Structure formats: C-alpha cells, structure tokens
Amino acid sequence: MKKFSLLLLVLSFVVFLGACGNTTVENSNGSSDKKASEEFPTKPxxxxxxxxxxxxxxxxxxxxxxxxxxxxxxxxxxxxxxxxxxxxxxxxxxxxxxxxxxxxxxxxxxxxxxxxxxxxxxxxxxxxxxxxxxxxxDYGAIAVRADDDRFETIEDLIEYAKGQELTTTSTGVASDDHVAALKVNKAHGTQFVAVHGSGAVYGKAGVLGGHIDVYFANVGEVTVPEKNGELRVLAVMAPERSDFLPHVPTLEEKGFGEIYSWxxxxxxxxxxxxxxxxxxxxxxxxxxxxxxxxxxxxxxxxxxxxxxxxxxxxxxxxxxxxxxxxxxxxxxx
The missing domain is CATH 3.40.190.150 (Bordetella uptake gene, domain 1)
Structure with a gap:
C-alpha cells in the first residue's frame, strides 16, 4: 500500500513537471514571436x-x-x-x-x-x-516628338486622328494610358490605336525613334523629356493644369470634355x-x-x-x- 502511494506521488510529480514544461514552451514561443516583431527588420x-x-x-x-x-x-x-x-x-x-x-x-x-x-x-x-x-x-498627358511638325497643338492632333489611324503608347492592355486613348476615341471619333509595351520607358523610346506616333503617358514621365527638348506636351488629362507643366492646357479647357486619366x-x-x-x-x-x-x-x-x-x-x-x-x-x- 505504501509502495502504491509512493508510485502515485511520483507519477503526480512527473505530470506536474510536464505541464510546467508545456507552459514554458508556449510562453517561449509567444515571447519569441513578439521579439521577432520588435527586432524587425534585421536583413535587407x-x-x-x-x-x-x-x-x-x-x-x-x-x-x-x-x-x-x-x-x-x-x-x-x-x-x-x-x-x-x-x-x-x-x-x-x-x-x-x-x-x-x-x-x-x-x-x-x-x-x-x-x-x-x-x-x-x-x-x-x-x-x-x-x-x-x-x-x-500622376495625371495623364499627351505628347509627341518635339520635331514632329504634324502636331503643334492638341487641336491639330485630335483633328488629324479623326481622319486616319495614329499609334499610341501603352503600358499594357487596359492600363491608364490605353483607357485614356479609348476615352478620346469614344468622345471625339479619333482613331488612336495602342501599341502595348511593358513600361513608359519603352513607349518613349518608340516615340523618339519614330516608331509610335503619340505618347500617352503621365505628367511625371513627360516633364523632364520636354525640358530636355525631346518631347512636345500637347495636353494634360486632369481637372486643372499641372504645376509642373503650367503652360500646357487641359483637354477640358480646350473644349474636349472631362477626360481625366491618372x-x-x-x-x-x-x-x-x-x-x-x-x-x-x-x-x-x-x-x-x-x-x-x-x-x-x-x-x-x-x-x-x-x-x-x-x-x-x-x-x-x-x-x-x-x-x-x-x-x-x-x-x-
């Protein structure tokens, strides 16, 4: 009987130690997760x-x-x-x-x-x-190569595009520039046809190389090239003129409606x-x-x-x- 009681006591002590061990592991994991967050980031x-x-x-x-x-x-x-x-x-x-x-x-x-x-x-x-x-x-902008003598103004471009197809840049199907060109087509009967690429830099190269007619892009992508004499920006597709291109009209102020893109x-x-x-x-x-x-x-x-x-x-x-x-x-x- 004494041996049996002693055995029960030993077993109870083992179970108690096991429970304490589990609690320690759970607390350790929780502390470890918290510490990892507190130390973040530790690598590039x-x-x-x-x-x-x-x-x-x-x-x-x-x-x-x-x-x-x-x-x-x-x-x-x-x-x-x-x-x-x-x-x-x-x-x-x-x-x-x-x-x-x-x-x-x-x-x-x-x-x-x-x-x-x-x-x-x-x-x-x-x-x-x-x-x-x-x-x-970054609001949308419409630009052409600086030495393209077909288009001095946005009116020139819209009128020309009503009579024949012009290729435009695009950063992908249904990108902001692609949709912008489609909006202009729908509103004014123009015939802009997108040439889809994988980024604005490729579109700009296409325009400057004479392979694409019109650069549909964003203000941040045309400001420096215009300052450098590479592009002529004809219009911005925004509710008001851009502070970065204050001399460039909006489509709206030129009578082409509220066609916005960004x-x-x-x-x-x-x-x-x-x-x-x-x-x-x-x-x-x-x-x-x-x-x-x-x-x-x-x-x-x-x-x-x-x-x-x-x-x-x-x-x-x-x-x-x-x-x-x-x-x-x-x-x-």
Missing part, C-alpha cells in the same frame, strides 16, 4: 517594381527608398519585374514569403484591370494585398504579413514620404507626392476600382 528588404527601369514608377521608387532605408536601418533593393501590364511583378509579390521582407509598388488602374479582365481568368482582388502607403498621383503608385505587401511588422514599415514610409528633401526631388522630376495610409489608402483603391468598372465597356469586357 526587397521592393518589386513591376515596370521597367527608368519609368515613372521606378524613378519615384529610387528617390523615396533611401529615406525609408534611413528609417528602417537596413538596405532596400529595387528589383524590376516588368511585363503583363504589371502582373509579372505582382504575381511574384503574392508568391513571396509573408515575412515583411518583400514588398512592392502597386499601380492603378493596371492592378485592377489585370484581375477584372475576363480573358486572363485571374482569381485575384484588392483583398490579396495589405496596403502600406500611396506615394504618387496613375496612382503606392506600396503594398502580400496579405498575411504580421501586423506588428506592417506597422513598423508603415511608420517608416510615413516619415520618408513627408521628408522635405524627398518631396523636392520628386517635384524636380514632375512627380506629385500624394501620401495616403491604412484605411484612407484602402478606400482610395476601392474607389479607383469602381471607376475602372465604369469603363469596362470601352474594353469590350
């Missing part, structure tokens, strides 16, 4: 830019990210993965490990049109992304990154985006900084998506 971060080097998105990213590096204390590497109207890069972003060490630029409307296009059969949506911050809001460029991660890590990244971008030196450098390139974060940025994207859905008929969708 990759930023995917889904358009070619030298385009508006790439230029803006390379201006901003050194200021983000300063806040995070780790190197940031830009990786250009162009193609598919941006979806080569965004697909890669979504397939990366959700650890906060790979984030990327997202561009509207290309992001939305890429999953709204029924032919592509992508099972994606805004819900696949955790938004970090918007960086740029590209918003922001930063996001694939959904699933730990919220504590996201908070650290968002805080770093917020400080960097509001750095006066960064803003000045962006303005020198004709790029308008338009910071938005968290719910404000998410709501903006949702509204942008609704706007895309309103023009699906132009794309035959």
């Amino acid at each position: 971060i990759t930023v995917i830019v889904s358009f070619g080097a030298g385009g508006g998105t790439d230029i803006g990213a390379r201006i901003l990210l050194p200021y983000v590096e300063k806040e995070l204390g780790v190197p940031i590497t830009v990786v250009n993965k162009d193609g598919g109207g941006g979806w080569v890069g965004w697909t890669d972003l979504l397939n990366q490990k959700k650890d906060g060490y790979t984030i990327g630029y997202i561009n509207t409307p290309n992001l939305m049109t890429g999953y709204l296009n029924p032919e592509l059969k992508r099972n994606n949506s805004l819900e696949d992304f955790d938004v970090i911050a918007n960086h740029v809001l 590209s918003a460029r922001g930063i996001a991660a694939a959904k699933g990154v730990d919220q504590a890590k996201l908070d650290i990244i968002i805080a770093a971008f917020e400080k960097a985006l509001n750095d006066p030196e960064h803003i000045e450098k962006m303005e020198n390139m004709g790029l308008e900084v338009k910071p938005m974060y968290r719910d404000e940025y998410r709501n903006f994207l949702t509204e942008d998506e609704a706007g895309v859905k309103e023009v699906l008929d132009l794309l035959g969708w």
